[in-house]
Amino acid sequence: MAAKSVKEKEAGVFAGLHIVCGVTGGIAAYKAVEVVSRLRKLGAEVHVIMTKEATQFVTELTFREISGQPVSTDMWAKVPHFHVEHIALATLADLVLVAPATANVLAKAANGIADDMLSTTLLATKAPVFFAPAMNTAMYEHPATQHNMDVLRARGAHILEPASGPLACGTSGKGRLPEPAEIVAALGQYLEKRATLAGKKILVTAGGTEEPLDPVRYLGNHSTGRMGYAIAREAARRGADVVLLSGPAMLPVPEGVHLISVQTARQMYEAAMQESADADAIIMAAAVADYRPAVTYPHKIKKGEGSLTLTLERNPDILLELGRRKRTGQILVGFAAETQNLHAYAKAKLEKKNLDLIVANDVSREDAGFAAETNEAILFARDGQEREIPLMQKTALAAILLDSVEKRLAEKA
Numbered sequence: 001m002a003a004k005s006v007k008e009k010e011a012g013v014f015a016g017l018h019i020v021c022g023v024t025g026g027i028a029a030y031k032a033v034e035v036v037s038r039l040r041k042l043g044a045e046v047h048v049i050m051t052k053e054a055t056q057f058v059t060e061l062t063f064r065e066i067s068g069q070p071v072s073t074d075m076w077a078k079v080p081h082f083h084v085e086h087i088a089l090a091t092l093a094d095l096v097l098v099a100p101a102t103a104n105v106l107a108k109a110a111n112g113i114a115d116d117m118l119s120t121t122l123l124a125t126k127a128p129v130f131f132a133p134a135m136n137t138a139m140y141e142h143p144a145t146q147h148n149m150d151v152l153r154a155r156g157a158h159i160l161e162p163a164s165g166p167l168a169c170g171t172s173g174k175g176r177l178p179e180p181a182e183i184v185a186a187l188g189q190y191l192e193k194r195a196t197l198a199g200k201k202i203l204v205t206a207g208g209t210e211e212p213l214d215p216v217r218y219l220g221n222h223s224t225g226r227m228g229y230a231i232a233r234e235a236a237r238r239g240a241d242v243v244l245l246s247g248p249a250m251l252p253v254p255e256g257v258h259l260i261s262v263q264t265a266r267q268m269y270e271a272a273m274q275e276s277a278d279a280d281a282i283i284m285a286a287a288v289a290d291y292r293p294a295v296t297y298p299h300k301i302k303k304g305e306g307s308l309t310l311t312l313e314r315n316p317d318i319l320l321e322l323g324r325r326k327r328t329g330q331i332l333v334g335f336a337a338e339t340q341n342l343h344a345y346a347k348a349k350l351e352k353k354n355l356d357l358i359v360a361n362d363v364s365r366e367d368a369g370f371a372a373e374t375n376e377a378i379l380f381a382r383d384g385q386e387r388e389i390p391l392m393q394k395t396a397l398a399a400i401l402l403d404s405v406e407k408r409l410a411e412k413a
């Protein structure tokens with residue numbers, strides 16, 4: 001895989017990121033249009049929330065066109081769904097930016113007031129929040145506003161310093177919204193610092209293999225690829241060079257991820273052996289078929305009167321072979337799909353396949369394992385550590401797993 005160019009790296013930190021952009025009622029709201037446009041061009045998915053006052057300055061339609069997403073304005077307009085809606089954006093967000101941020105929204109956020117879509121999202125989100133204040137100098141310098149910003153900073157929010165210059169009220173001073181390019185650059189710098197896997201190659205496998213029986217039938221399993229794609233996306237978000245080796249899946253390829261599509265276990269084996277040699281970490285979330293039909297018929301098998309017996313033969317165990325070939329410093333992670341004896345079976349696989357970590361999930365459950373958006377697992381490490389991961393979105397589990405991989409990469413380095 002070729003090294004990323006500077007431009008790719010710049011775009012890479014935003015690629016696939018879900019950014020919620022809050023726009024409040026200030027004359028600088030028009031500049032937020034360019035901010036959204038730039039973020040989108042860098043590969044982010046931007047969801048705009050406008051306060052009612054902001055709609056006096058720029059129309060909802062403008063942001064809808066620029067972002068390519070529906071724009072949230074009035075949470076009461078969506079009464080049947082508003083709970084879902086505000087929580088959905090708050091949890092979807094990888095980053096929240098409020099630009100321009102009026103003195104009013106700073107005061108609400110500092111005091112935990114949640115009386116509209118934006119302030120409710122700010123209260124509900126766990127994502128990093130950036131405020132870009134823009135207002136008249138006297139309002140900006142007022143002790144109340146300064147205090148509110150101190151409170152927000154103390155809670156971990158980021159405040160982008162306003163610029164100085166002529167203001168809409170006719171005076172001149174501090175309180176101008178920074179230029180869109182500067183706002184985007186500030187976010188980029190923050191994200192780059194979080195690019196904790198920059199320079200690392202991570203190989204992720206996902207989805208189920210299909211083992212053809214004849215031109216119309218195959219042996220397969222219920223894997224959708226969700227778990228593996230979530231890991232690939234999170235690794236790319238952290239700046240890694242990600243190769244995603246996937247069985248047939250209906251999911252969009254995460255931004256910045258290099259996809260290699262395969263169908264069978266033997267194809268996955270070949271590609272895995274090639275791509276693993278220079279990988280810093282390998283995460284096998286794919287559901288690989290242990291057996292394949294001994295014969296693949298060139299024509300459709302016609303039904304007869306009696307039963308049909310199939311002979312199956314063993315597929316290679318990819319992870320076992322990767323464990324044999326593991327280089328010093330390389331981290332190897334497996335998954336264990338179990339329906340019983342989760343602890344014992346997973347630990348046995350960890351040992352036998354020479355893994356550093358194994359994620360044991362109970363695939364007999366409807367809300368975990370195959371196909372679900374959520375998963376629950378136990379993470380076993382070679383050094384004996386165990387961590388129970390409660391039921392959560394697969395994306396969140398992917399982040400926990402990659403924290404663990406990062407820690408071990410650092411230790412081995």
Ligand code: PMT
Binds near residue numbers: 207289318338
């Ligand atoms: O794709 P989703 O719908 O989101 O579902 C996610 C998942 C249930 C597929 C995932 O969470 C999971 O458990 N993946 C591993 C499935 C599996 O094959 O488990 P296993 O216990 O049979 O295999 C143990 C490990 O060996 C796995 O890492 C597997 O990738 C690997 N293996 C298995 C067989 C084989 N021939 N070669 C292998 O490399």
